[in-house]
Amino acid sequence: xxxxxxxxxxxxxxxxxxxxxxxxxxxxxxxxxxxxxxxxxxxxxxxxxxxxxxxxxxxxxxxxxxxxxxxxxxxxxxxxxxxxxxxxxxxxxxxxxxxxxxxxxxxxxxxxxxxxxxxxxxxxxxxxxxxxxxxxxxxxxxxxxxxxxxxxxxxxxxxxxxxxxxxxxxxxxxxxxxxxxxxxxxxxxxxxxx
DNA sequence: CCAACGATGGTCT
DNA sequence: GACCATCGTTGGC
Numbered sequence: 001x002x003x004x005x006x007x008x009x010x011x012x013x014x015x016x017x018x019x020x021x022x023x024x025x026x027x028x029x030x031x032x033x034x035x036x037x038x039x040x041x042x043x044x045x046x047x048x049x050x051x052x053x054x055x056x057x058x059x060x061x062x063x064x065x066x067x068x069x070x071x072x073x074x075x076x077x078x079x080x081x082x083x084x085x086x087x088x089x090x091x092x093x094x095x096x097x098x099x100x101x102x103x104x105x106x107x108x109x110x111x112x113x114x115x116x117x118x119x120x121x122x123x124x125x126x127x128x129x130x131x132x133x134x135x136x137x138x139x140x141x142x143x144x145x146x147x148x149x150x151x152x153x154x155x156x157x158x159x160x161x162x163x164x165x166x167x168x169x170x171x172x173x174x175x176x177x178x179x180x181x182x183x184x185x186x187x188x189x190x191x192x193x194x
Numbered sequence: 195c196c197a198a199c200g201a202t203g204g205t206c207t
Numbered sequence: 208g209a210c211c212a213t214c215g216t217t218g219g220c
Contacts, residue, residue, distance in 0.1 A: 174210090
């Protein structure tokens, strides 16, 4: 399978959130299938970080699609998003859960558990398992950082899967909680919550 | 099984 | 000073 290019990411957040399901997130020797996502929109979405305009934290959301937006939450965890849409709009897709595929022993060490279902079944868990931090904020997923080669290069690989998708409201929000912008592979046991 | 709660620090008002 | 796109633990049944 091949890494997805710039064009794939350049679609509206809802479309990208659905299109990412079944694709594989690859980071060095680590690989996982994306099974749960959430869309954060540039318009009429009070739950979106970008909804009140550009700030130091959310600036990557206003940048080009296919770049990472990584932020620190609850003093402890990181959340990993992929910027979508058109440059300047301010929208992104939160990666909420992966089904572990390769590099499971390393994930188990980082997560301090042997249970496969508990390695990447939540946004804070998968960033721990993959060691994604603010260092990766604003990095491109479709071309390596100038100078650093393929090290630290997060990529999304195509996968010939057309999963059945279930939609629901997003998790953990106080604003915009009624919008059905969470998507997951129907019945998958690695999603954060049915 | 599940609901409640505390940890912990960056960001924004 | 309040809030937060979370998670592991605790204590109930």
